[in-house]
Amino acid sequence: xxxxxSLRSTITAxxxxxxxxxxxxxxxxxxxxxxxxxxxxxxxxxxxDLLSITPSEVESVATFxxxxxxxxxxxxxxxVCTNVSCALRGSDGVVERLxxxxxxxxxxxxxxxxxxxxxxxxxxxxxxxxxxxxxxxxVENLTAEEIDDLLEHTEKYLPSHGEAHHGAADAHEAHAxxxxxxxxxxxxxxxxxxxxxKR
Ligand code: FES
Numbered sequence: 001x002x003x004x005x006s007l008r009s010t011i012t013a014x015x016x017x018x019x020x021x022x023x024x025x026x027x028x029x030x031x032x033x034x035x036x037x038x039x040x041x042x043x044x045x046x047x048x049d050l051l052s053i054t055p056s057e058v059e060s061v062a063t064f065x066x067x068x069x070x071x072x073x074x075x076x077x078x079x080v081c082t083n084v085s086c087a088l089r090g091s092d093g094v095v096e097r098l099x100x101x102x103x104x105x106x107x108x109x110x111x112x113x114x115x116x117x118x119x120x121x122x123x124x125x126x127x128x129x130x131x132x133x134x135x136x137x138x139v140e141n142l143t144a145e146e147i148d149d150l151l152e153h154t155e156k157y158l159p160s161h162g163e164a165h166h167g168a169a170d171a172h173e174a175h176a177x178x179x180x181x182x183x184x185x186x187x188x189x190x191x192x193x194x195x196x197x198k199r
Pocket of ligand 1: 131
């Protein structure tokens with residue numbers, strides 16, 4: 001499938017922001033992923049052509065970062081942290097629940113709604129484990145039991161209904177979901193707490 005005129009002009013505009021065209025490779029990959037849901041090998045060549053670099057240079061960047069999807073995925077996607085803080089709070093149970101509901105990591109639910117992408121080594125939400133990234137948003141203090149609810153009512157766990165993974169992360173959303181406080185003013189963790197991902 002040929003690159004759309006819209007994507008071509010977006011990548012060209014990104015390229016023109018930088019003294020060196022190759023500096024736009026990550027923004028260009030983001031633009032493709034947001035428009036098409038994932039980045040195909042064909043797009044490596046398209047980006048390379050526009051940035052005057054080789055397709056293998058584009059591929060090397062795309063494959064280095066876990067945030068880039070290199071194959072089609074569902075309308076939403078999940079990453080689960082299994083590093084030590086989250087592991088101590090039960091991330092293994094969360095993973096097992098996902099595996100039993102969807103299949104091994106990399107699988108997409110039968111209805112195409114959810115891709116359970118992979119485990120990751122820290123989402124930067126260590127105080128609120130087990131932590132998960134749902135599209136561009138954090139879901140924290142999870143339990144394995146909550147996975148069923150999350151899969152059946154995914155929109156509840158997103159800051160605005162219907163926002164899919166290719167929507168832009170809302171940098172101000174964290175403020176809208178500020179931590180609740182107890183009577184003595186101390187922060188309290190909240191089940192299903194969610195906020196915009198920083199990655
Ligand atoms: S250890 Fe899980 S978010 Fe850091």
